[in-house]
Amino acid sequence: MLSLNNLQNIIYNPTVPYVGTISEQLKPGSLIVIRGHIPNDVDRFQVDLQLGNSLKPRADVAFHFNPRFKRSNCIVCNTLTNEKWGCEEITYDMPFRKEKSFEIVILVLKNKFQVAVNGKHTLLYAHRIGPEKIDTLGIYGKVNIHSIGFSFSSGLQNMETSTLGLTQISRENVRKSGKTQLSLPFEARLNTSMGPGRTVVIKGEVNANAKGFNVDLVVGKSRDIALHLNPRLNVKAFVRNSFLQDAWGEEERNITCFPFSPGMYFEMIIYCDLREFKVAVNGVHNLEYKHRLKELSRIDTLAVDGDIHLLDLRSW
Incomplete structure (x- = not known):
């Protein structure tokens, strides 16, 4: 980390x-x-x-x-x-x-x-x-x-991909030069469903010409999206929302500093609290998002897509 x-x-x-x-x-x-x-x-x-x-x-x-x-x-x-x-x-x-x-x-x-x-x-x-x-x-x-x-951490030493605490359910990993690459769109089941104290970490590299990407915490059964994180690099907006009962809610956009740039490596940490999700990027706290879906234990799936190179996912 x-x-x-x-x-x-x-x-x-x-x-x-x-x-x-x-x-x-x-x-x-x-x-x-x-x-x-x-x-x-x-x-x-x-x-x-x-x-x-x-x-x-x-x-x-x-x-x-x-x-x-x-x-x-x-x-x-x-x-x-x-x-x-x-x-x-x-x-x-x-x-x-x-x-x-x-x-x-x-x-x-x-x-x-x-x-x-x-x-x-x-x-x-x-x-x-x-x-x-x-x-x-x-x-x-x-x-x-x-x-x-x-x-002198060697956490990135060979940039080996891993999906700790997650079980992949999207299409198969592509193996190139003996290394696993996480292909997008990526979807994985959390080995333990969401709840207070749970953490999800996404590590990746933003594409050089990236317009945006999204990280979603999803209810597998209903496809409701409890947390939709959507950084848009072309307009420097970090959009957050929820998709519940077949409808998007009100977007949240306020942010002190847009944390992503084309070509950069990032580690995004999503921490689930009793009342809200807290999101940090590269060690700096960025935002909170109040829970709109109250039954946190229904959230059991992580989905990632967009203009990034996905390197590593963890959940605990």
């Missing part, structure tokens, strides 16, 4: 510039969490995932993450190989503010880095150097760092 609480090897209040060895190999599923504060006189700072710490010649930088505050507020990402910078990738949606605290979460995926700032998805950066070669973290520039923490 994408948890920002079980961090290891936490370094508190390091002096900047900071250059430190990363104690374990970065694999898919590893997290680096950097918490700090932006001073008022900031012009720029950078977080570099490096191959060694040599200054002459300068060590290669697999991932250079460089927020800049002068002229155009932007984040520049790049890779340094043999003392030469590659092609810059620039993000103009600037999540950092002067005199404000921040939390940067860098998630290592098989083919890219995924960065969130203050719980909001910020950017993706495709690997140009294999992350397993990175052994050093460097932080430079005008920035105050409160803590640096790591999580």
Whole structure:
């Protein structure tokens, strides 16, 4: 689970510039969490995932993450190989503010880095150097760092699909290159029906050109939908509803921050409470949805469809 609480090897209040060895190999599923504060006189700072710490010649930088505050507020990402910078990738949606605290979460995926700032998805950066070669973290520039923490979980190590606590009832899994792929539309029976304290987790990757997808908690017998979660990327709306007695109810859409972006990896957690469902995405609580179908134990089926690559499903 994408948890920002079980961090290891936490370094508190390091002096900047900071250059430190990363104690374990970065694999898919590893997290680096950097918490700090932006001073008022900031012009720029950078977080570099490096191959060694040599200054002459300068060590290669697999991932250079460089927020800049002068002229155009932007984040520049790049890779340094043999003392030469590659092609810059620039993000103009600037999540950092002067005199404000921040939390940067860098998630290592098989083919890219995924960065969130203050719980909001910020950017993706495709690997140009294999992350397993990175052994050093460097932080430079005008920035105050409160803590640096790591999580070397290998939960995503080979992105093996699993359906724990669920029995698949949709069409058969497609096997490709010896790995099971969960094909959509996907439908599975919960091994234990819904009720207070029950949790469902969906892990997936949003397609690059995604318009939307849906996750439904269904009453198998009547096909009533107790909870319909429908993120729509083309309009940045996170629609929630119920389909009861052959009719859709009133949509709920209010949300502080739309959590999905094309190409991003996500872990969606649906937690069933006495009064409502609570939904979190990538470790950040997103919304509550009051139960409209009161007999929770009738909810026994999970259905997923839409513009995503489904990786993993769990229920307990």
